[in-house]
Amino acid sequence: MYAIREGLKQVFRHPTASLATFFTALVSFTLLYFLGLLLWNLERVVQTMERELEVAAFLGPKADVEGLLAEIQKWPEVASARLQTKEEALAQLVLDYPYLAEAKDLVENPLPDTLRLRLREPEAVRRVAERLARLPGVEGVEYGGEITERLVQLLQGSRVAMLVLVGLLLLNTFFSVMGSIRLSVESRREALGIMLLVGATRRFIQAPFVVEGTFLTLGAGLLAVAVGAFLYRALAQAVQTLLPFVPVLSPEDLGRTAGLVLLLALVLGAGGAFAASRAHLREV
Structure with missing residues (x-):
């Protein structure tokens, strides 16, 4: 409970840095989720066309x-x-x-x-x-292979572009979390030094910072999944109105993708916070 209570306090102790990290993660995870769904849907369209070719x-x-x-x-x-x-x-x-x-x-x-x-x-x-x-x-x-071949080429190019974009977005989120946690560590430098002197372990001291990072990215991930799902459903409904034969992803597919995005948000938040707090605790 101590780690959770202190972690939440630290989020509101530096609202500017916390909001910057939150919105950075929100943009990253929304793009990741929405573009991931579009890429998966394109792959399903190609597979359907290949089966019927x-x-x-x-x-x-x-x-x-x-x-x-x-x-x-x-x-x-x-x-x-x-x-x-x-x-x-x-x-x-x-x-x-x-x-x-x-x-x-x-x-x-x-x-x-x-x-x-x-x-x-x-x-x-x-x-x-x-x-x-x-x-x-x-x-x-x-x-009808020409259309299928072009879609396959588009799919392959989209995968490469997606990997590059995802890598940049995730790195941006990771370092944003580290920057926010570094600010929290610096603001409590003296208090952390005293805690170390009285025998507190580094894991005990790091726990609130890990909670802070996890809270920021997981909250952003939840909102990103909601926004991404809304955008995808709106687009899928519009496409099916015009082209009812085009396959779209099921709610179960959206749920599985959302689970992966939230897991990634958890890992990035906890990992970035752990790395930042560990590095700066050494200085303390």
Whole structure:
């Protein structure tokens, strides 16, 4: 109880330094939480697109369908390959666009037979498409891999940028906590010296400072999680209104991410306070 009571007193003893540390941590953890959710959501969108990615090979009228299927199914990148006849393709088109139902009986079916491939390795889609285009009887190849490839590149670049930004924000928070604790130690320099002389252990003396640092960062972390969750839900709702097929994170996902942010806040606060108080107690 002594450590908690003294730690809270020290927070209000230097309000300017405490507020500076609190808001520094608040900005850092809000950005960390919100950007982390966005990055995770982007990764989920990419994974969904990769699972649904399909390569279509349009066949000529004299194509050897059985031979092509036998050849393609030997490729290690291909998980499955099936034939979609032109009749099936037309039926699917009419199902998607019902207003074509009357027109389909007036003209000859213009659609070709199509081989549809699902891949084990979505990143190999371009390589598979180029190999398909060289097969005899294949008149054209289509795949939605360009969008997926660009999203993967965006995801990889975002991860690097996120790591750099997170590192800078966390270092800023860590040193801000250390600065605030250093001020608290300096303001009680004489009292701490007396406590050491009468036999108080360094751990006993450090405990209030650790509580002070933890209180500042954990409080900022809790508020940051609330603000970040509100921003993410507002953005997710707007996106789903426009694009209802885009997956968004569940409340459980938000809770797990919030737990990681709060754990990080606890470690930074306690660690920064412990390091600062230990260094300056040596001087005392």
